[in-house]
Amino acid sequence: QVQLVQSGGGLVQAGGSLRLSCAASGRTFSPYGMGWFRQAPGKESDFVAAITWNGGVTYYSDSVKGRFTISRDNAKNTVYLQMNSLKHEDTAVYYCAAAQTPGVLASAARYAYWGQGTQVTVSS
Secondary structure, eight states: EEEEEEEEOOOTTTTOOOOHHHHHHHHOOOTEEEEEEOOOOOOOEEEEEETTSSSSSSSEEETTTTTTTEEEEEETEEEEEEOOOOOOOGOEEEEEESSSSSSSOOOOEEEEEEOOEEEEEEEO
C-alpha cells in the first residue's frame, strides 16, 4: 500500500502561482509513475500532468502545458505540481495519484493510489 498526503493549494488571483505537494509513505515510492488530476464542480475528472518514475519524462494536458510543471524528488518521496499563470478555469480539486508502473499515464483508471485532494481556487 502507498499512502499519498497532499498539501498546498488555496486561493490565488488569476495570473498567480501555487505549488502542490504530494508526499508518499508506505511502499517504496520510486518505481511508481505519478500523476495529477483535477475535478471542477459539476465536471468529470481531467488529467493534468504525469511523470515517469525517475522524472525523465513528463506529459501534460494541452490546457496546462507551458504553465504547469510536474516534478518529483524520490529522496523525499514527494511529487510536486508547480502552477504558474493560473486562470479562473484552473479552479478545481486537485488529486495526486501513483501508478504501479514506472511510465507516464494519462488515464485515471491506470492509477492505484490517490491523495485526499486539495482545493485550488483562482479568482478572476
